[in-house]
Amino acid sequence: MQNFSKKLNRIADDTNNYLRKIFLKKKKYSNLIKSMEYSVFSGGKRFRPAIIVNTGKIFNINYKKLIIIGAAVECIHSYSLIHDDLPAMDNDDMRRGKLSTHKKFNEFTAILAGNSLLTLAFEILSSKNLKLSSKVKNELITSLATYSGFLGLAGGQYLDLTLENRGISKKKIIDIQNKKTGKLFAFCCEAVGIIKEQNLKKRKILRDIGHDIGLLFQIVDDLIDFKEDSQNVRKTSKIYKNEGKPTLINLLGYKETLIFANNLKNKINKKIENYGIKSDDLLQSVEFILDRKF
Ligand code: GRG
DSSP: OHHHHHHHHHHHHHHHHHHHHHHHHHGGGOTHHHHHHHHHTSOOOOHHHHHHHHHHHHTTOOHHHHHHHHHHHHHHHHHHHHHHHSTTTTOOSEETTEEOHHHHSOHHHHHHHHHHHHHHHHHHHHSTTSOSOHHHHHHHHHHHHHHHTTTTHHHHHHHHHHSTTSOOOHHHHHHHHIIIIIHHHHHHHHHHHHHTTOOHHHHHHHHHHHHHHHHHHHHHHHHHHHHHHHHHHHHHOOOOTTTTSOOHHHHHOHHHHHHHHHHHHHHHHHHHHTTOGGGHHHHHHHHHHHHOOO
8 A cells, every 4th residue: 555655646746746837837817826726736635636547557548648637637626625615605614724715815716716727627628738639638528527517516516505404315315426526536537438539338337437436435535524523523512514414424324334335345346357457556546545544
């Protein structure tokens, strides 16, 4: 795992360096960049770019191309976190141990920084630095746009906020989490199939793996939150942060959710193993999700 952590760090550094170059070039044009930079460089793990790189490895795809696509995905991810923290949504003052963007700046700046990061993602994918055919770029853009919008991230967030505090089924919870978190991971794996110009059937296999990785990531995130919250509740008698939220833990309890996560991991691994020896780093990424503490 130590060796694998080094690999993850390298991917994170390369993603950060690519994004830094973009921000450096654009800095002189707008002060809004400061709030975008604040959010993008506040210590994210860059786990989505790692999934792109490790899926790309199976098919021998050029590393730089994968890093550029990962940088675009991180812009979408940062946008979603900025907006999620706003008072109209989750109303969080802190993110990654620092003030959330609207607390550091103000609400209108945070909204506009989020919007600009969303559009920057598509600037990155359409840029001439990404050496892919127009057809492939077009498909990458269509796919990322679809998965970010009402059928994906935004749609999942809408359901999450709308259905808070209502008794909902396991199927519905999984649907919300697939949209809110799974779709961006689905893109990370499917992007590789798009670059390889695979047929729809093969692309779907990668997309489904990504979806399940995203679902696992979200469930583990909820498990981590639950553990942290339980400690805080014991110390401060505050209410649970995720009380009333549509999560599997709230429906099934901690132990059952852990079993569900382990079964899901085994299902994902079986699918990935079909790709042979080159899928080793992707398999380790899945292990990393369950082992992670933050
Ligand atoms: C479209 C506004 C909008 C929101 C979409 C993504 C999202 C829905 C909300 C963000 C809050 C949240 C808990 C999302 C679930 C995905 C998730 C586990 C985010 C945290 O991702 P990490 O751990 O974050 O990769 P870092 O800080 O490492 O980048």
